[in-house]
Amino acid sequence: METQERNTTPYPNIPAFLESDDREFRDTGVPSTVAIAGHPIHPILVQFPIAFLVGALLSDVAFWLTDDTFWARASYWLILGGLVGGIAAALTGILDFLRIGRVRKRTAGWAHLILNVSALVLTIINLVLRWDNPVMPILPWGLVLSVIVASLLGVSGWYGGELVYRHKISVIGNGRPDSP
DSSP, X not given: OOOOSSSSOSOTTOOTTSOOOHHHHHSOOBOOSSEETTEESHHHHTHHHHHHHHHHHHHHHHHHHHOOXXXXXXXXXXXXHHHHHHHHXXXXXXXXXXXXXXXXXXXXXXXXXXXXXXXXXXXXXXXXXXXXXXXXXXXXXXXXXXXXXXXXXXXXXXXXXXXXXIXXXXXXXXOOTTOO
């Protein structure tokens, strides 16, 4: 595979949705605007809602296979925990999105934002469906929503990785937030 002649990082034929800029490749990186002692808070907080909401999918599947109401109740609490944790992660993420121009200049930043907001909205819907009775709504709509949310989180996490590893956002460095 031949490397394209353009001002990008040295990766062969990167599709347009994987934006690269060799100034970022050589840059030390842009620190998070929401950090403690330079350590970004957003990556710490996202672990919990991801684990809870993927766990909700697994407990929905367990309910589907076993018909044991324990798994329905577990899903309910995992969804609630995922929503609370997701809101905390969203607050720190949106602050970085608004304060770091490099994030807003990249498709990965917008995709990460839109996918996460979509996952949170669907999580709210999933929780509301189960509010009075955590068992009845699981099949089929609760399970379908859990599959969609887990899938959105997987793709969003990939874009979050693009922001950190390709665009060097929320790393310990002294790069300029609005450049390149």
